[in-house]
Amino acid sequence: MLKKIIHQTWIVISLTLCLVGIFSLPVIAAPAISTNPEVVNIDLGNAANELKFFPNELKLVAGKRYKLVLNNPSPQKHYFTAKDFADNSWTQKVEAGKVEIKGAIHELELKPGATAEWVLIPEKPGTYSLRCPIPGHTEAGMTGKIIISAE
Numbered sequence: 270m271l272k273k274i275i276h277q278t279w280i281v282i283s284l285t286l287c288l289v290g291i292f293s294l295p296v297i298a299a300p301a302i303s304t305n306p307e308v309v310n311i312d313l314g315n316a317a318n319e320l321k322f323f324p325n326e327l328k329l330v331a332g333k334r335y336k337l338v339l340n341n342p343s344p345q346k347h348y349f350t351a352k353d354f355a356d357n358s359w360t361q362k363v364e365a366g367k368v369e370i371k372g373a374i375h376e377l378e379l380k381p382g383a384t385a386e387w388v389l390i391p392e393k394p395g396t397y398s399l400r401c402p403i404p405g406h407t408e409a410g411m412t413g414k415i416i417i418s419a420e
């Protein structure tokens with residue numbers, strides 16, 4: 270009786286180990302593919318000083334890692350303000366110049382000629398607004414939409 274139980278237990282353990290082995294294989298292989306985030310380029314204004322985001326609509330997928338490359342090619346400073354989007358995303362880091370910032374980010378200010386990289390994973394599907402809150406800019410059309418779709 271005891272021998273039978275031991276034997277059955279051994280089978281269950283072997284099967285479990287076997288299954289763990291099978292399922293852990295793709296997990297081990299995956300990081301090599303998913304390490305690099307998808308790059309999304311966004312310009313805040315342009316050289317002609319138009320008050321717009323280029324593009325002004327971003328489509329992202331929840332759970333996927335992105336690197337938003339924000340660039341200000343215009344002659345004046347702008348903000349990338351998307352508080353609800355930021356609240357519903359997990360920010361890994363923001364890199365600007367030689368500085369790397371970790372933790373929650375709500376808004377980025379970019380001076381003329383500046384570039385910043387924001388690495389994040391959108392978490393909650395929805396449509397979020399983006400704007401530049403410098404007086405007159407939102408009113409002039411410096412707004413956008415960030416759409417996070419489900420995985």
Ligand SMILES: [Cu+2]
Pocket residue numbers: 320346347348401402403406411
């Ligand atoms: Cu602006």
